[in-house]
Structure formats: C-alpha cells, structure tokens
Amino acid sequence: MLNLTLREEFRGNRLKGTAIELSNDKNTGATQMAAEAFLQITYPTRDLLKGIEAVGPNQGRPVVVIGERGLGKSHLMAVLYHAVNDAASTRVWLNHWAATLGDPQIAKIALRDGMQVIGESLHRQRCKFLWDLLFDHHPHGAYIEGKWAGMGAAKTDIPSDQLILELLQHRPTMLLLDEFQTWYDGLTNSKQHPWKNWAFTFIQILSEIAKEHPDLLVLVISVRNGGGDAYQQVHRVNPVVIDFQAGGDAERIQQDRRRMLLHRLFDNRRQIAAASIESLVAGHVAESFRLLEVPPSEQERKRREFTESWPYAPHLLRLLEEQVLVATDAQETRDMIRILANLYKTRGAAAPVLTAADFRLDDDASGIAALLDSVSNERHRALRTKARQNIIAVTEAVADHARRAPHLQELVSALWLRSIAVGNLAGAEGATLQADITRSQAIDDNAFQVELATIVENSFNIHQDGLRLVFREEENPRAKLRACARNDKLFADGSDQAQLARQIRYVIGSADEVAKTFRVIALPKAWQTDPWSALDEAERPERWDERLPILVLPEEPDHLGLRLGRWLRDHLQKRRNTVRFLLPCSGSTNAFQDRDLLILARAEMKAQEWSGQNPEYKKLHSEFQAALRDKLKKRFDRFAVLQRWNFADPGQCTFSVESLKKQGAQIPEGIEEALTNDLFVPEDFEDLVLQAASENAALGKLLRELQEPRPAGQDCIAWLGETTMKERILRLCAKGKVAINLRGMEYLQTHPGEDEDTAWRRLRPKLSLTGRHLDDVFVMLPSAVPATGGSTPPAPAPAPTSGGGSFGGDGGTPPVPGGDMFPGAPPAPTPEGIFGGDGSTARPRIPLSNPATSPLNLIGKIEGWGIGPATKVAQVSIKISTATGAQLKELLKKLPEGMTFELNLEKEDD
Structure with missing residues (x-):
C-alpha cells in the first residue's frame, strides 16, 4: 500500500x-x-x-x-x-x-x-x-x-x-x-x-x-x-x-515509540507523503470519529495520530502496548516489532489501515503466531482456540453466514484480541468493533447490529459485561444454548420437531378438563403425505377413543377445501365428521420450518437436558419454555370442520372455517362453543333423529352415522361428541317426539301431562350406556311403544303356581317386558300387601309399577315418580321371580323395624 x-x-x-x-x-x-x-x-x-x-x-x-x-x-x-x-x-x-x-x-x-x-x-x-x-x-x-x-x-x-x-x-x-x-x-x-x-x-x-x-x-x-x-x-x-x-512526557513517549517502531520496520516510511496517507485512511478515520464520538476539538490531533501511526491504526498500537502486552510476559518493543512485521506482511496490501480485525484467527501468519509466542500464556492460547470454535459454531448454525455475517472472521478476531486486555479493559463495545472492521467504506449501522447479534447469539464464549462484549474461556450458558439451537446438524434426527409437537399439544390440550374431552394431535411437517408414521401409536386413528379429535395443522393449507377433503379421503377411513382442524394465523409458515419456533424448542429441550450440569440452564429452560409457549398460544386463530363431503371429487368438499378468540388451553372450549352456537343446526339434527326413529334404528348406528359425512352432498351435522349427542336425543325424547327402547328392559318417553323439564330431569340419568352397548338401544316414534304403557294390572291369584314367587301373595300376570305403567292406569285389586294395611285411604291413589330391574334403577324410578321420604304409599308389593335362600334371608334382614310383613313363596321340591 x-x-x-x-x-x-x-x-x-x-x-x-x-x-x-x-x-x-x-x-x-x-x-x-x-x-x-x-x-x-x-x-x-x-x-x-x-x-x-x-x-x-x-x-x-x-x-x-x-x-x-x-x-x-x-x-x-x-x-x-x-x-x-x-x-x-x-x-x-x-x-x-x-x-x-x-x-x-x-x-x-x-x-x-x-x-x-x-x-x-x-x-x-x-x-x-x-x-x-x-x-x-x-x-x-x-x-x-x-x-x-x-x-x-x-x-x-x-x-x-x-x-x-x-x-x-x-x-x-x-x-x-x-x-x-x-x-x-x-x-x-x-x-x-x-x-x-x-x-x-x-x-x-x-x-x-x-x-x-x-x-x-x-x-x-x-x-x-x-x-x-x-x-x-x-x-x-x-x-x-x-x-x-x-x-515523563506521556505524549512524547508515545510519539517516540511510534516513530521508532515504524522506522525499525520499514525502509521508506518517512518518504510516504502525509497527504497520501490522509487520503487513504480518510474513510476509516471519519467513521472512527463518528462511532467513538470523538469531540471536534480533538479530531485534528487524532487525525495526526492516524497519519503518524500508519499503516497501523493508533488505537491498535495503544491496544497492543497498553493492554495486550502489558497483560502478558511479552518483551515490549522487541515483540511488538515481530508482531507488527508479521501483521503487515499478511494484511498490509489488503487494508488501507491495519486494526485489531486484521489479526485473523484463521491465519497464523497474520501476527497471531508472533503474538502468542510473545504472550507465552496458556490462557490466551486456550481463549484463541475457543474463539476459533465459536467461528465454526456460527458458520454451522447460520446457513447463509456469508451474507448474514460477512465480517465474521474480522469481528471475532478483533473481539478476541481486545479480550486479552487486563481487568475492566477486557472486551469491547459494539461501536469499537464496528470501527475495527471499517475500511474505506462505512458499514451500515443497522446491518452491523444485525450481524453482531447473529454472531453473539450463535457463539458460546462471548459474554455481555455491561455494555462490553468479551471472550472468556468459560462458556456463556445462554450463548451456548442459542448457538447449539441454531446448529441444524445437531437436530438432523428430527428431535426438535418432536419437541415442538409436544409443546403444541401441551399448550392446547394440557388442562385436565381438556384432556378428558379432547384428543389434541399435532400433525407433523409432512402432514399432507405421511401424517401418522411420525406420531406415537396412541395418536393414530385406530387408537382413538370417544374424545373429540383436534388436529393441529402446522401450516395454513392452500385451497383449503381441496387439501383437507383429499386428506380426509386418503388418511382417515372413518369418523371423518368428528375432526376439528386447528389452523394457524393467515400467512404463517409451516411450524416445523419456522426457525424462531424451532430454535426456541431446541433451546428449551437442550436446557432441560443440561440442567444437571449448571443451575443456570434450569433457569434458561423455564425462560425459553415460557417464550415458546407464549408464541404457540398466539399462533392459532381459526378452525375448520367438514361442511359438505364428496368422496369421488375431494375438490368439491367444503369446510366451515370459524375464527377463535381464545388462546392456548381455552381453544378446545372455544371450538365447541362455536360449533354449538354457530354450526350445529338443531332442525337438521331433529329431522335425522326422527328419520331414524321411524325406522326403529339402533342408537349406536345413529351415532356412528353422525360421525361420518352425510351422503349426496348434504350438509354435515356437526358432531358434538357422544355424550352431547345422546343428551340432545334425550331432549327430543323429553319433548315427546321420540321414545327410546332401553335394551328391551325399559321405554324412555314422556308421561301424559308431564312437562319437558320434568321429563328431562327424569330421563337424563337413564341413558348411561356407551359405545357398542348402544347397539341394543333403539330410537322409536312414541306411537311404536306398546299401548299399555307398562305392566298390565295384576289380577288376584287363586293360588301360587310354579314359575315364580311374590311378596304380597299376588300371583298376577307378569308385566309386559320393558313396560312402564303410565299415571292414571286403573288400580289393581290386590289384598293386603307385604307392608300391611287394608288398602283403604281417604285420598285418591295412583297405581304405579315398574318391570323387573336392579335395586338402583328402582330407587331412581321412585324418585322419578315423585315419592319422597314423607310420601305415603300403600298396597306395596315387590315381586321377585327367583332367589336363593341366602338372598331371601339377606333381604329380610334389611326390612325396616316397626312394620309387619306377609310372606308367600314357592319352594322347589327336593
């Protein structure tokens, strides 16, 4: 130069x-x-x-x-x-x-x-x-x-x-x-x-x-x-x-040493015109003044320093003399000459002025070797090794590092050299590093800040010390975690995507109430072509239970109807109408390609893995986990459910897309509220149930049909879950529009003169069966129920006959199976019952009866009849078809004291 x-x-x-x-x-x-x-x-x-x-x-x-x-x-x-x-x-x-x-x-x-x-x-x-x-x-x-x-x-x-x-x-x-x-x-x-x-x-x-x-x-x-x-x-x-x-004149000492060094190093240094030097370094000098905030009154003196120190920047000479060599066992001028000579030989032709950034860590000839030989300090050698590893970490973690960190080598080299200094002088602020890497042309401040942040975030030995950055031999837990998280090679096995999926499931489906009702499944990156192989077996459709499936899509589908329709046809063979698709905000990238989300998931996962090494990682785990979950809570704002199905041409499928105002664990509740209030059409549901009742269809079959899309282009009826659907059918039953044959043992329908709310309270506990047991339960029109409405009134029996025993001595005709006697039926002429009394009363009596069932159901029945603790009953008889001696004895022990009972039975002949 x-x-x-x-x-x-x-x-x-x-x-x-x-x-x-x-x-x-x-x-x-x-x-x-x-x-x-x-x-x-x-x-x-x-x-x-x-x-x-x-x-x-x-x-x-x-x-x-x-x-x-x-x-x-x-x-x-x-x-x-x-x-x-x-x-x-x-x-x-x-x-x-x-x-x-x-x-x-x-x-x-x-x-x-x-x-x-x-x-x-x-x-x-x-x-x-x-x-x-x-x-x-x-x-x-x-x-x-x-x-x-x-x-x-x-x-x-x-x-x-x-x-x-x-x-x-x-x-x-x-x-x-x-x-x-x-x-x-x-x-x-x-x-x-x-x-x-x-x-x-x-x-x-x-x-x-x-x-x-x-x-x-x-x-x-x-x-x-x-x-x-x-x-x-x-x-x-x-x-x-x-x-x-x-x-004792500090300025004269500095001037003497500077001139002596340059004279010792160069043959013709004093023959270079000052004007030529000033022109060459003008860009660097101007930026140094701006970045380091040199006051105007000092700028002329500083400009002379640059001219006199050239080809070295005066701040580099001061750094070496007053900080680096003072902090080591270097031999002052002798080693300074060796260091500067090597630096100029390798970098003098490439830079208008030599700075700390020219001590390239990747090139021993750039003065590094001479410096380390002079330093003779293992700590600084180890620190250099760490700095070089940090450069490798950045290049591995940042895919396009040549564009995002074009000054990587220079910045890390400058920071390493400045970190050798002693005490509070170690390290450098960002402005100082920017001045170090500035040559003839200024570097955009914003671009530099982004580049520096990229380097710091992907290095693991750079520490923040106040306003200064400094290389230290010990690792910076936060920086190491970020650097590791940005290294894609460490997560080639997809563990980061699995961790992200776990966090998505946690954010949406972790609450106890949610987990009981909903099954939240985060579909993988390749959800359109291979949705199940990457998931646990428990999350695959063949293992689904009655919980409502919420499938979380990693991205917003283009041509939503076509994509989701084809997906349902190809990847879900049954229960297609039960699925809720949770959609990310419009414009979102695939969650498993969103680098911000992946890095947070990686950092959270690694922090938990390393928490045993250093308590600081435990704190960072909580921090990164909270940050990730906060992003995921805000990521989803819509859901889609099937509206119209076309198996032959999925492109003709349509979906209802509804917005969500709730976040995180409240999303499932928000989906159900929207389905119930906005998408579920009660009239369509009623029509379908009445159609099934007209055919005496099994309730299990009806519910399975509701879980599938309706044929012939009909609008689907939103599936609200088995429990809710059964309750809605019971509501129709309470309204008197349908009746239910409960496994041939009981008919569920309204009583004459019974209002809907009373009937609902009575009927609601009746239908506790689930799953395949519902195939034995039939939906009927009320007119299809036997006209007796229950058991026929028993006639007095002349004598016991083989085939059953009774409490009360009545050997009347057995009740019709499944019968439920209606209020208003004529009273049965029976003698005194087992609980005594002559059957006479001043008040009118309403005969009530129920076919054979369990004691628990009978208790529910008398409560349904309105019989409370103070209600007077008469002519009570309990009929038992068969029993053993032990069962009979146990029954008699439980009869209340203070009452008398009559016993008639038929004993089998030995």
Whole structure:
C-alpha cells in the first residue's frame, strides 16, 4: 500500500529475531556491525539522545539503563558503543536526523573520541569476574593482570582501584555491561565462593572511578529494575538514569515509540507523503470519529495520530502496548516489532489501515503466531482456540453466514484480541468493533447490529459485561444454548420437531378438563403425505377413543377445501365428521420450518437436558419454555370442520372455517362453543333423529352415522361428541317426539301431562350406556311403544303356581317386558300387601309399577315418580321371580323395624 516497504530482515518467510546482542560468535552482533549500518535502523528517541549526550566529553557520571526485557536496552547500549567507537559515523547520523526532524539541537550533541570501548552481554556468562573482561579486552590488560598475580602475599581477592586506574591511564575506556542484573543475580555467594560480594565491591570501585575520573572511564550498565543490589552501588554515585520514559512526557513517549517502531520496520516510511496517507485512511478515520464520538476539538490531533501511526491504526498500537502486552510476559518493543512485521506482511496490501480485525484467527501468519509466542500464556492460547470454535459454531448454525455475517472472521478476531486486555479493559463495545472492521467504506449501522447479534447469539464464549462484549474461556450458558439451537446438524434426527409437537399439544390440550374431552394431535411437517408414521401409536386413528379429535395443522393449507377433503379421503377411513382442524394465523409458515419456533424448542429441550450440569440452564429452560409457549398460544386463530363431503371429487368438499378468540388451553372450549352456537343446526339434527326413529334404528348406528359425512352432498351435522349427542336425543325424547327402547328392559318417553323439564330431569340419568352397548338401544316414534304403557294390572291369584314367587301373595300376570305403567292406569285389586294395611285411604291413589330391574334403577324410578321420604304409599308389593335362600334371608334382614310383613313363596321340591 503506497509502496511502503518492509526492511529486508522482515521480508522472508521466516522472520529473523529482533533481539539485539552486542556481540556473538558469528560476528553479527550489534557492536560487530559497521556503525553506519546499525545506525540506519535506529530512530533517535529522546532516551537514546539522552544516552549519547551522557557518554560525551565533559560528563562525569556513570550511565544506568533501566527497563524490563524488550524495551530496547541492548539497542540503546549498542548505539552508545558506536557513538564512542565511531564518532564520525555517529556525527553523520545525528546531522541527518537534525535536518529530518527539524531539530538543530540534535546536531550539537558532543561526541567523545579516542577511547577504548569494551562491551559485553553478561547474560551469556562469558566471564566469571568483571575484571576478566577488562584484562581480556584492554590492550594493557595482560600486563595489569600479571602484576596483580605477582603481588604474592599482598594480592587481594579483587584488583585494587590503583591497578584499575593504572590500566585506564594507559588507555581511557568505556565499559558497557549489558544485562548486568541478570549476571549479578546468578552469582553464588558462599563462604568458599563469595563471588557476588566480590562483584558488589568491584562495581563500586568502577562506579567511583567513573565519577571521579570521567576522562579515564565511562561506565554504562543495564538492569531490569532499580530495586536489586546490582544497581545499588552504582546508584550511590548519582548516575544518569535512562528509563524509557522520555522525561515523563506521556505524549512524547508515545510519539517516540511510534516513530521508532515504524522506522525499525520499514525502509521508506518517512518518504510516504502525509497527504497520501490522509487520503487513504480518510474513510476509516471519519467513521472512527463518528462511532467513538470523538469531540471536534480533538479530531485534528487524532487525525495526526492516524497519519503518524500508519499503516497501523493508533488505537491498535495503544491496544497492543497498553493492554495486550502489558497483560502478558511479552518483551515490549522487541515483540511488538515481530508482531507488527508479521501483521503487515499478511494484511498490509489488503487494508488501507491495519486494526485489531486484521489479526485473523484463521491465519497464523497474520501476527497471531508472533503474538502468542510473545504472550507465552496458556490462557490466551486456550481463549484463541475457543474463539476459533465459536467461528465454526456460527458458520454451522447460520446457513447463509456469508451474507448474514460477512465480517465474521474480522469481528471475532478483533473481539478476541481486545479480550486479552487486563481487568475492566477486557472486551469491547459494539461501536469499537464496528470501527475495527471499517475500511474505506462505512458499514451500515443497522446491518452491523444485525450481524453482531447473529454472531453473539450463535457463539458460546462471548459474554455481555455491561455494555462490553468479551471472550472468556468459560462458556456463556445462554450463548451456548442459542448457538447449539441454531446448529441444524445437531437436530438432523428430527428431535426438535418432536419437541415442538409436544409443546403444541401441551399448550392446547394440557388442562385436565381438556384432556378428558379432547384428543389434541399435532400433525407433523409432512402432514399432507405421511401424517401418522411420525406420531406415537396412541395418536393414530385406530387408537382413538370417544374424545373429540383436534388436529393441529402446522401450516395454513392452500385451497383449503381441496387439501383437507383429499386428506380426509386418503388418511382417515372413518369418523371423518368428528375432526376439528386447528389452523394457524393467515400467512404463517409451516411450524416445523419456522426457525424462531424451532430454535426456541431446541433451546428449551437442550436446557432441560443440561440442567444437571449448571443451575443456570434450569433457569434458561423455564425462560425459553415460557417464550415458546407464549408464541404457540398466539399462533392459532381459526378452525375448520367438514361442511359438505364428496368422496369421488375431494375438490368439491367444503369446510366451515370459524375464527377463535381464545388462546392456548381455552381453544378446545372455544371450538365447541362455536360449533354449538354457530354450526350445529338443531332442525337438521331433529329431522335425522326422527328419520331414524321411524325406522326403529339402533342408537349406536345413529351415532356412528353422525360421525361420518352425510351422503349426496348434504350438509354435515356437526358432531358434538357422544355424550352431547345422546343428551340432545334425550331432549327430543323429553319433548315427546321420540321414545327410546332401553335394551328391551325399559321405554324412555314422556308421561301424559308431564312437562319437558320434568321429563328431562327424569330421563337424563337413564341413558348411561356407551359405545357398542348402544347397539341394543333403539330410537322409536312414541306411537311404536306398546299401548299399555307398562305392566298390565295384576289380577288376584287363586293360588301360587310354579314359575315364580311374590311378596304380597299376588300371583298376577307378569308385566309386559320393558313396560312402564303410565299415571292414571286403573288400580289393581290386590289384598293386603307385604307392608300391611287394608288398602283403604281417604285420598285418591295412583297405581304405579315398574318391570323387573336392579335395586338402583328402582330407587331412581321412585324418585322419578315423585315419592319422597314423607310420601305415603300403600298396597306395596315387590315381586321377585327367583332367589336363593341366602338372598331371601339377606333381604329380610334389611326390612325396616316397626312394620309387619306377609310372606308367600314357592319352594322347589327336593
């Protein structure tokens, strides 16, 4: 981009190490390079210029470089080495930067010349004692070492200050001790080997000489911090401290580091015109200002930051420096260079400005590998693995993810990188992520919100922390549940559709009263072609009982009459007139293709399955279940029942479609109310019953005919259920329009002079038979009932005859089977009955009788006759055709006390 060129050392497939060594065995160390070549990759930061000035002439203090690993201590010390060892090349370099930066003070820095320069990276453990370093590299070192060795008994444990001064007077020296603290902390300090004490004393000698004789010795050491013994002896002589803080000016620190990084990375970064950069990043900058709400007063300064930081966004550099690398064990500048070099190599040509979104999790070469190597933190590696799994989860859960989540890789990468930060800084708000993925063109806010929501809902490690989203190693139960629910591959067995069907049945038919009367069946997705194979056997037509079937359609049929008529013909062989089809709201898609419903069903099912793992899933189960049921309650607003049938041409079938104002478990009740009040035609029903009565038809046959469509294009009579239909037939009976022959044992019809309500109360308990037992019950016209209306009046019997016994001594003619004596029949001339009395009374008496039946039916009969506890009765006789001795004895035991009884019977001859 804009012909920006990485330095040659960063262009290869394998990035060379950026760690600086003063010297090595390959002669490629920083002090072994030509000063001009090394200074070419060096930017004059304020700390570096301070160091050059501190080792110049007329300076009388040691120099201590303090900083943790990777800040650039070794690089700075190498520059100081060249500044003294090759003052001419250093002068050219200073003059160049003075002109480039427009700062003449840089060119005025004085340089020292003519000194012996000895530099060593002590962490390599090439010398056992510091004086060995001087003796080995100083031209007069061998002489002084020999003189010290020849002192005999006067030899001290360490060389004296006089010997060192003699050495330095022969040739002044600058001594650079890199990684001094690392070396010092590794020394032993036993009674036999007090090497740390010796080093402590010798560094004190050197620091004092450097202070008192700056023309003979320039001492420069580097330490990680100022808290150890390694630094304390030098600290006593008030050294010049370089701590990479640029004099405490935060803006200058940031500017220095930014320029140093870019200069270190690129050959020609300073040759790119600012105007070209501003034009290239204008779109990203404008959107960043808008999204991050940068006030107008700050925008010019921020715009300069973008220009100076290019090809990297300043917010990316701050993220890496202040949050990511601070939160890890990274080596600051050294690792930062490696990370940024890899990032530019893979993404620099594709993006006008590099942001957190360019750390692509699917491409190790995009700086991820370098970052993770620098981090050396297993938690962040694990988090990266989780983030990659989340990307896979989104692609699997969102069928058209390329359209619905076009920035998936960039968004997840940016959020992962921002989640490495420490404390409350971890994660990012949506606006920040939108800025990260914005390139030259703005992204529509609404489209971005939809995309971000899609990613969050289908990921399971993204947590909401206030306004921020953050990746965490632990799973987000809600996000995991949603991500799982959106993964169609996990439900290829149709378990989600089965769960949805169960919830439909529950919502409509779960109430106890509903379940007793109605059978709610949720037809499957392929309801038109294969409605039964996916259902339990108990829900198939051959297992239906007398409950009213409500078939819940998953979708609204097109050409309703044709579809439902053909369905009834092909998939239901009987009871076609009993079915109620529950229809979804107009415009609804197939319930088993409605993604919202399926996802809620899946989430509810999985939450219940996982509730043992985490209590949070139990709460989510209740939440998703309530949401699903609420949707299902509102889904159905109509029902259809067959109106006119045509088996040969189902397209000619018609259905009555009625709206429903009730929801959920009230739907069955609403259907029955509409059927009863709006669709059931009592006149048609009466005509059909009268026709059956004229034919003395069995009641069971009549009810079965009502459950089937009427032939010859006649309008169907709405089926209200067996109980309701029997009650309506009894109503006609109470009106005197029909009579019922109850299994040849009793006739049900009105009594002369009996009003409808009284007859209804009397007749209603009579017809308790159900199912096939009704085939023995016949519907008749009242004129078809025997004219006696009950049993013939019994005549006095001259003597008992074989064939039966009686209470009361009357051996009269047996009653006509099924007879029911009507009020007003002539009284029977009987002698005193079993309950005594002479039969005389001052009030008129109404003779009543009933044919043989059970005691329970007789009790119901006397209640029907209006005989209450205080009603006087006379001439009571109970006739028993046959009985055993035990039964007779039991009967006599139950007769009330205080009354007298006469007993006549015929006993079989033994």
